[in-house]
Amino acid sequence: MIPRSFEYLRPSTLQEAVQLLDKYEESKILAGGQSLIALMKLRLASPKYIIDITRIPGLSYVKEEGNKILIGPLTTHDTVENSPIIRNKCPILSEAASRIGDQQIRNRGTIAGTLCHADPSADVPTTFLALDGEVVAMGKDGERVIKAKDFFQDFFTTALNPNEVVKEVRVPVLPPKTGTAYIKHARREGDFAIVAVAAIITLDENNVCKSASISLGSVGPTPLRAVEVENALVGKKLTDEVIVAASELADRGISPPSDIHGSAEYRAEMAKVFTKRAIRLALSRIGG
Amino acid sequence: MTEALLSKEIPVPRKWVGTPIKAKEFPRLITGQGRYVDDIKIPNMLYAALLRSPYAHAKIKRIDTSKAEKLPGVVAIVTQEDVLKYCKPYPQIVPPPADKLLDYCIAVDKVRFAGEPVAAVAATERAIAEDACELIEVEYEPLPPVMDAEEALKPDAPLVHEEVGTNLVWHEVFDYGDVDKAFAEADKVISLKLHHHRYGGAPTETHAVVADYDKGTGVLTIYCNNQMPMFCMALIGLSFNMPTDKIRIITPDIGGGFGSKILSYTYMMLISILAMKAGRPVKWMEDRRENLASGTHCNEATFYVEAAVKKDGTILGIKAKTLHDVGAYLRYEPVGALLWIQVSSGPYRFKNLRMDVNAIVTNKGPVAPIRGYGRIQHLWMLERTVEQVARQLGLDPIEVKLKNYVRPEEMPYVSPSGATYDSGDYPTALKKALQMINYDEWRRKQPELWRQGRFVGIGAALFQDSGTNNFAQVRLIYKNNPFSGNSRMAEMWMDEFGRIIVAVGSNPHGQCHETVVSQVVADVFGVTPDDVFVVPGFDSWVHGWTGHSGSYASQFAVSGIGAVLGAAKRLREKIATIAAHMLKAKPEDLEFKEGKVCVKGTDRCVAFWQVANLAYRNNLELPEGVEPGLRVIYTWKAPFKLPDLEKKTVNATLTYSYQAHACVVEVDPETGKVKILDYAVVDDCGVPINPHIVEGQVHGSTMNGIAAALFEEYVYSKDTGQLLASTFMDYLFPTALEIPDIKVDHMISPSPFTELGTKGVGEGSLVPLGSIAGAIEDALSPLGVVITDSHNPPERIYRMIKEAQKKRK
Amino acid sequence: MHFEGTFDIKAPRQKVWDFISIPNNVAKCLPDLQKLEVPAPDRFKATVKAGVGFVKGTFNFEFTMLDMQPPTHAKLSGHGSGTGSTVDLETAIDLSDLPDGGTRMAWKADAKVGGLIASVGQRLLEGAAQKLVSNLFACLKKQLEG
Known part of the structure; x- marks a missing residue:
C-alpha cells in the first residue's frame, strides 16, 4: 500500500502548474488527494509527476x-x-x-x-x-x-x-420558488451511492412547474440528466400522481453498473424510487 | 434487575471486584501511547511485502524472481522452494483421508484462494519490497475454482487438495436422545434450508510480525500479535523442526483480534524464514486488503433443518445436516464445524437432536475461530428454526421461545450433547429485553402501521456465549488428539519494597486484563487496583504459559482469573506466615488492609514493605524453614472430564453467559433497506469483575452482530473466485452512524463452577444475527417472507419483497 | 464477463481473413500498444496500457491464435498480467459473406479478470472491458475499410 515512486512538484501559481502539466506527460494535479492518493496506494494509478497545488494562495473562496x-x-x-x-x-x-x-x-x-x-x-x-x-x-x-x-x-x-x-x-444562484434535494441510496452514510439523485424544481406564480432539473448518479459512466423525467414535470402542477408517473421514466437512457451492493436491475429500480423521493423532497422545500 | 444471588462464599472482601473502575489500559491506548508490533524497530531491520495470488485456483508453473532480486535494496526473497527447505507441512487433526492435506505458510505447487501468499520479499524499505513484488513473474495455469460447499461435493467438482482425493474433509453424525421417536410423535415437521454467511473480525490492527534470528545463539525471536501464540508454538515447532526453547515469542499491545489473530502462525513462520534467509531482522505489517483477502473469515455454513413439533409449539427434536465451507485450508478446522456441541440445544430444552456434520474445502480464504466460533452458526440456525415453527403453526414466536427455553429451576442443565449450562434465567432475560423496547406498545401499533404500508417488525433472541473450552472435545474429531482440558498460569510476586506484580501473559487485545486482574488482586491483598502492577504484553521467556494460554473462547474471567486467584492466595499465605512471625500472631488472625498486615481488631500492623524486606534482604530474621523471597506461580486447571467417545457427549465449556436482545426495525419496502428503531440488550455474565468493561464488551458484540446481519459480508465471485469485498469500500464495516443507541441492562446469575461466580463474556454471541433476522421477518410477515440467510442487505430484501408481492397478486 | 457483437465490413471475406490472421494487424488495435513481439506466426506478445481515465495499468499479454479455419473461423486466446491482476481472454470470430460482397464478422469474447482490478474495480470493470473489446473490433473494421 505504498505508491510507486513519483516526482513531486510544487508550483507557486496556477500558471506554473499549467506549464508543468504541459511539460510532463503522465502528470497529475494533487489537490485534496482523497481519491488520487488512495488509487496511487493501491497502485491502480501511477502518475510519474505529482503537481501539488495546495500551497498556491487564493484558490479557496x-x-x-x-x-x-x-x-x-x-x-x-x-x-x-x-x-x-x-x-x-x-x-x-x-x-x-x-x-x-x-x-x-x-x-x-x-x-x-x-x-x-x-x-x-x-x-x-x-x-x-x-x-x-x-x-x-x-x-x-x-x-x-x-x-x-x-x-x-x-x-x-x-x-x-x-x-x-x-x-x-x-x-x-437559484431563482425564487425553487426547491432542491440531493439524496442517495447507500448502505452506509458516506459511501459511494448505489443511486444518487439531485433534483431542482422551480414553480411559477401559479405553482406550475416552470423548470425541473433531475440528475442521476451511479447509473452510468458519468452522471446523467433524467431528461424524460424533467419533461414529464415541466408545465404541470406537481401532484403526487404526476411525480410518480414522471419518476417511472428515470430508468430511461441509463446504463447502471453492477456490484455487490446493487445489480444493474436494482439500480434501475432505485433510480425511479429515489427520483420520486428527491422530487417530493425538493417540492416540499419550496418556500412561499 | 434480578437478584444478585451469590452462590458461594467468597474468601476475600469484595471491594473492587464488581466496581466499574476506569480501565488502566485506556489512557495509553486512546492517546496513541500503546506499543504495538509496528512500533518495534531493531537495528539492521528489513521490511517485508508479500506477493499474493490473483487466482483462486491455479497451478504454479514457474516463479521467476531474477528481476526482483536485481532491484537495489532487495535483500532476500522467499518462495515455495525455500519454504520446503525450512518446513514440514503443518500437522492436521482430521481423520483420514484429510489428514494427508498439505498446508504450508506459502502456496506450494498450487494456489488455492485469491490472496494466498506466493512469495515474500525483504528489502531495506517497504516501498522497495512492494516494487519488487511487482517484478516477480509467476506463471500460473488457471484451474476452475470451486466456490460453493454443495458444488464441492459433486463427483466432478475440482479438487482443492488432490492429495486428499475429496473436498469433504470431515463427516460425522451425532445422535442424541431418540430423534426418530420425536419425529414419529410430531404433529408437524418443519423443514428449512438456511445459509450462514462469511464475515470476520476486521481488527483495527492487522497481522504483524517482526522476526529476529540470532545466528550466535540459534534463537529465533518472533514479535507478533497472535492472540494464542503458545498454542501455535506447537505448530511452529513441529513445522520448523526446531527446538521450542530456541523460539521466543513476544506480543506487545494488540489492536483487536476477534479470533482472526489465532491463525497468524503462518505469517510468523514465513517472516521468520525471510529473516533467516536474509540474516537480518525483518518486519512485516499486513495491509488492509491483505487482511480482508487472506481468510480469517468466520465459518460459512449451509443447514438443512427439520424440526419435529407439537401443535402448541413444543419442540420435540431437531435434525440438521450442516455443510461448513471452511475455505482452502483447515488451519483450525474442522473444530468450527464441531463447536455447536457446546450449545447443542441452544437455550432450548428439547432432548432429541441429530447433527450430520460436514466440513468442506473450497477455493475461498481459510476460516478462523472468529468470535462466537462455530456456535453462532448453530444458535442462529436454531433461532430461525424456532421462529419458523411459530409462524408455520400460527403462534407468536416470542411465546414459542419462552415455552421452549430451559427453565431457571432446571439449572445447571445438561444439554443433549452433555454441555452443562451452569446458571441463568432465560425467560426473565428475554422478557426484560422486550420491556426495554416497549414491546406491548409496538405490538399494539403494528397492525395500524402495516395498514399504512409501514413494515415495522419486532425481533427478540437469546444466545449463549459458552466460555472456557474443554480441549478434549476435539477428540470427537480425532480420538488420539493429545490435548484436553484447559489451564492457565500466573506468576505473582511482592518485590523487596512491598509492591505487588502480576505476570499473567494472556495476550489480551482489548479485554483490559490489566484492569480486571488488578481488581481481583487488590481485594485479596486489601489494596487498590493502582497498587497492583500487571506486566503488559507477553514474553514466552518471562511469562509462565501452557499450550492453552492466550485470549480466546470467552474465558479470562474464569481461567485467567482462576490462575491469578490461585497465585494471589499462595502469595498471601506466605506473606501472612512471615507477618504472623513478625506480629507474633497466628496467620488466621491477620487481615490485609491498606498495604499492611494487621492483627484483626487491633492496630498491630506491619507494612508490606517491612514483610518484603524481611523476606528478601533481611532474611536472617526469617522464621525457620521459610524460604526467602515472595514469588509464587500457580497453574489453574479446569474441572472437566474427558468426552464419552461412544455417546459423543462432552461438557465442552465451563460457563454460559447469555444475552437476550430485542429490537424494532422498519423495512423500507421500496428499497429493502432496514432501519433499526430501537435496540435493547440484557446481559448476564455471572458476577462482573468490572461492569464498565462488560458493558463495552456487550456494545462491541452487539455492534459486531448488527454489522454481520446488515453490513459485513465476504462476497466472492462464483465465477472467478475473486473476493469482491476486498477493501472497506465494499466490506462494510459500520460506523457510529449506522449503529443505533443500544440500551443495556444486566442480570447476575453467578456460575456455580467458578470461584468468583464469573463467566467469560468476551465473545458475547452476536445475538443481532438472530434478533434482526426475526424482526425483518416479523416486519414482512404480512407478505409471508421467510428469512433464510444470516445476511440481509437491501437488494436481497427488496427481491424477497417483490417476489412475495408477485405471489400474492 | 461475456461480450459479443456483429458488424459488417466493406471488404471481401478473404481479405478480412488475410488481415486478421496476421498478429501485427490485430496487435495494432490493442489499446496503447507499447511493445510487440511475434515469436511465431500464430503467437504474439504485446505490452499494452489499459484502463479508464488516469487509472491505467501496464499489462503483458501473450496471445495465441487457435482453431484457425480459413477463411471462416478463428480463435484468439490471450493471457495477461500486470497491476497485481490477471486477464484471461478467449475470443472467437466467425466470418460470413454478405450479399453486397462485404463480410459479416460475428465476435464473442469471454474475459476473466483476477487480482486487484477484479476485487476493487467491480463498479467500473464491466463498462471498461466492454469498451476495450468493442474498440478493438471497431479498430479492425476501420483498418480493413480504411
Missing part, C-alpha cells in the same frame, strides 16, 4: 457575482457545506457536500478535485450536472468555460485537456 456563485478550486467540501452563500443561494450543493465520505474527507477534499476525478457515483458531480454548473479551465493558451453537460465524458474522464487545470467552479 466562495463569492456571489450577479446570478452566479463563484467557487475557488481548492475550496473544501467542508467549506462548501457550511458557506452561508451556498446554503442560502444554492443549498443543494451544500447538501451534496455534506454527504461526502466523512468529516476528515470533507476537510481535505476539494470541489474541483471531485469534479475532475469524475466518479459517476460521487456526490458533487451529480449535483453539479443538475445545476448546469460551469468549470473555468485554464490552459497554456488561456481560459475557457466548460458546461457541466460537456464536462463529464466517461469514468474518471473529463473534457479537460491534459494540460488544463480548473481555475474556478461556478454554479447558479
Whole structure:
C-alpha cells in the first residue's frame, strides 16, 4: 500500500502548474488527494509527476457575482457545506457536500478535485450536472468555460485537456420558488451511492412547474440528466400522481453498473424510487 | 434487575471486584501511547511485502524472481522452494483421508484462494519490497475454482487438495436422545434450508510480525500479535523442526483480534524464514486488503433443518445436516464445524437432536475461530428454526421461545450433547429485553402501521456465549488428539519494597486484563487496583504459559482469573506466615488492609514493605524453614472430564453467559433497506469483575452482530473466485452512524463452577444475527417472507419483497 | 464477463481473413500498444496500457491464435498480467459473406479478470472491458475499410 515512486512538484501559481502539466506527460494535479492518493496506494494509478497545488494562495473562496456563485478550486467540501452563500443561494450543493465520505474527507477534499476525478457515483458531480454548473479551465493558451453537460465524458474522464487545470467552479444562484434535494441510496452514510439523485424544481406564480432539473448518479459512466423525467414535470402542477408517473421514466437512457451492493436491475429500480423521493423532497422545500 | 444471588462464599472482601473502575489500559491506548508490533524497530531491520495470488485456483508453473532480486535494496526473497527447505507441512487433526492435506505458510505447487501468499520479499524499505513484488513473474495455469460447499461435493467438482482425493474433509453424525421417536410423535415437521454467511473480525490492527534470528545463539525471536501464540508454538515447532526453547515469542499491545489473530502462525513462520534467509531482522505489517483477502473469515455454513413439533409449539427434536465451507485450508478446522456441541440445544430444552456434520474445502480464504466460533452458526440456525415453527403453526414466536427455553429451576442443565449450562434465567432475560423496547406498545401499533404500508417488525433472541473450552472435545474429531482440558498460569510476586506484580501473559487485545486482574488482586491483598502492577504484553521467556494460554473462547474471567486467584492466595499465605512471625500472631488472625498486615481488631500492623524486606534482604530474621523471597506461580486447571467417545457427549465449556436482545426495525419496502428503531440488550455474565468493561464488551458484540446481519459480508465471485469485498469500500464495516443507541441492562446469575461466580463474556454471541433476522421477518410477515440467510442487505430484501408481492397478486 | 457483437465490413471475406490472421494487424488495435513481439506466426506478445481515465495499468499479454479455419473461423486466446491482476481472454470470430460482397464478422469474447482490478474495480470493470473489446473490433473494421 505504498505508491510507486513519483516526482513531486510544487508550483507557486496556477500558471506554473499549467506549464508543468504541459511539460510532463503522465502528470497529475494533487489537490485534496482523497481519491488520487488512495488509487496511487493501491497502485491502480501511477502518475510519474505529482503537481501539488495546495500551497498556491487564493484558490479557496466562495463569492456571489450577479446570478452566479463563484467557487475557488481548492475550496473544501467542508467549506462548501457550511458557506452561508451556498446554503442560502444554492443549498443543494451544500447538501451534496455534506454527504461526502466523512468529516476528515470533507476537510481535505476539494470541489474541483471531485469534479475532475469524475466518479459517476460521487456526490458533487451529480449535483453539479443538475445545476448546469460551469468549470473555468485554464490552459497554456488561456481560459475557457466548460458546461457541466460537456464536462463529464466517461469514468474518471473529463473534457479537460491534459494540460488544463480548473481555475474556478461556478454554479447558479437559484431563482425564487425553487426547491432542491440531493439524496442517495447507500448502505452506509458516506459511501459511494448505489443511486444518487439531485433534483431542482422551480414553480411559477401559479405553482406550475416552470423548470425541473433531475440528475442521476451511479447509473452510468458519468452522471446523467433524467431528461424524460424533467419533461414529464415541466408545465404541470406537481401532484403526487404526476411525480410518480414522471419518476417511472428515470430508468430511461441509463446504463447502471453492477456490484455487490446493487445489480444493474436494482439500480434501475432505485433510480425511479429515489427520483420520486428527491422530487417530493425538493417540492416540499419550496418556500412561499 | 434480578437478584444478585451469590452462590458461594467468597474468601476475600469484595471491594473492587464488581466496581466499574476506569480501565488502566485506556489512557495509553486512546492517546496513541500503546506499543504495538509496528512500533518495534531493531537495528539492521528489513521490511517485508508479500506477493499474493490473483487466482483462486491455479497451478504454479514457474516463479521467476531474477528481476526482483536485481532491484537495489532487495535483500532476500522467499518462495515455495525455500519454504520446503525450512518446513514440514503443518500437522492436521482430521481423520483420514484429510489428514494427508498439505498446508504450508506459502502456496506450494498450487494456489488455492485469491490472496494466498506466493512469495515474500525483504528489502531495506517497504516501498522497495512492494516494487519488487511487482517484478516477480509467476506463471500460473488457471484451474476452475470451486466456490460453493454443495458444488464441492459433486463427483466432478475440482479438487482443492488432490492429495486428499475429496473436498469433504470431515463427516460425522451425532445422535442424541431418540430423534426418530420425536419425529414419529410430531404433529408437524418443519423443514428449512438456511445459509450462514462469511464475515470476520476486521481488527483495527492487522497481522504483524517482526522476526529476529540470532545466528550466535540459534534463537529465533518472533514479535507478533497472535492472540494464542503458545498454542501455535506447537505448530511452529513441529513445522520448523526446531527446538521450542530456541523460539521466543513476544506480543506487545494488540489492536483487536476477534479470533482472526489465532491463525497468524503462518505469517510468523514465513517472516521468520525471510529473516533467516536474509540474516537480518525483518518486519512485516499486513495491509488492509491483505487482511480482508487472506481468510480469517468466520465459518460459512449451509443447514438443512427439520424440526419435529407439537401443535402448541413444543419442540420435540431437531435434525440438521450442516455443510461448513471452511475455505482452502483447515488451519483450525474442522473444530468450527464441531463447536455447536457446546450449545447443542441452544437455550432450548428439547432432548432429541441429530447433527450430520460436514466440513468442506473450497477455493475461498481459510476460516478462523472468529468470535462466537462455530456456535453462532448453530444458535442462529436454531433461532430461525424456532421462529419458523411459530409462524408455520400460527403462534407468536416470542411465546414459542419462552415455552421452549430451559427453565431457571432446571439449572445447571445438561444439554443433549452433555454441555452443562451452569446458571441463568432465560425467560426473565428475554422478557426484560422486550420491556426495554416497549414491546406491548409496538405490538399494539403494528397492525395500524402495516395498514399504512409501514413494515415495522419486532425481533427478540437469546444466545449463549459458552466460555472456557474443554480441549478434549476435539477428540470427537480425532480420538488420539493429545490435548484436553484447559489451564492457565500466573506468576505473582511482592518485590523487596512491598509492591505487588502480576505476570499473567494472556495476550489480551482489548479485554483490559490489566484492569480486571488488578481488581481481583487488590481485594485479596486489601489494596487498590493502582497498587497492583500487571506486566503488559507477553514474553514466552518471562511469562509462565501452557499450550492453552492466550485470549480466546470467552474465558479470562474464569481461567485467567482462576490462575491469578490461585497465585494471589499462595502469595498471601506466605506473606501472612512471615507477618504472623513478625506480629507474633497466628496467620488466621491477620487481615490485609491498606498495604499492611494487621492483627484483626487491633492496630498491630506491619507494612508490606517491612514483610518484603524481611523476606528478601533481611532474611536472617526469617522464621525457620521459610524460604526467602515472595514469588509464587500457580497453574489453574479446569474441572472437566474427558468426552464419552461412544455417546459423543462432552461438557465442552465451563460457563454460559447469555444475552437476550430485542429490537424494532422498519423495512423500507421500496428499497429493502432496514432501519433499526430501537435496540435493547440484557446481559448476564455471572458476577462482573468490572461492569464498565462488560458493558463495552456487550456494545462491541452487539455492534459486531448488527454489522454481520446488515453490513459485513465476504462476497466472492462464483465465477472467478475473486473476493469482491476486498477493501472497506465494499466490506462494510459500520460506523457510529449506522449503529443505533443500544440500551443495556444486566442480570447476575453467578456460575456455580467458578470461584468468583464469573463467566467469560468476551465473545458475547452476536445475538443481532438472530434478533434482526426475526424482526425483518416479523416486519414482512404480512407478505409471508421467510428469512433464510444470516445476511440481509437491501437488494436481497427488496427481491424477497417483490417476489412475495408477485405471489400474492 | 461475456461480450459479443456483429458488424459488417466493406471488404471481401478473404481479405478480412488475410488481415486478421496476421498478429501485427490485430496487435495494432490493442489499446496503447507499447511493445510487440511475434515469436511465431500464430503467437504474439504485446505490452499494452489499459484502463479508464488516469487509472491505467501496464499489462503483458501473450496471445495465441487457435482453431484457425480459413477463411471462416478463428480463435484468439490471450493471457495477461500486470497491476497485481490477471486477464484471461478467449475470443472467437466467425466470418460470413454478405450479399453486397462485404463480410459479416460475428465476435464473442469471454474475459476473466483476477487480482486487484477484479476485487476493487467491480463498479467500473464491466463498462471498461466492454469498451476495450468493442474498440478493438471497431479498430479492425476501420483498418480493413480504411
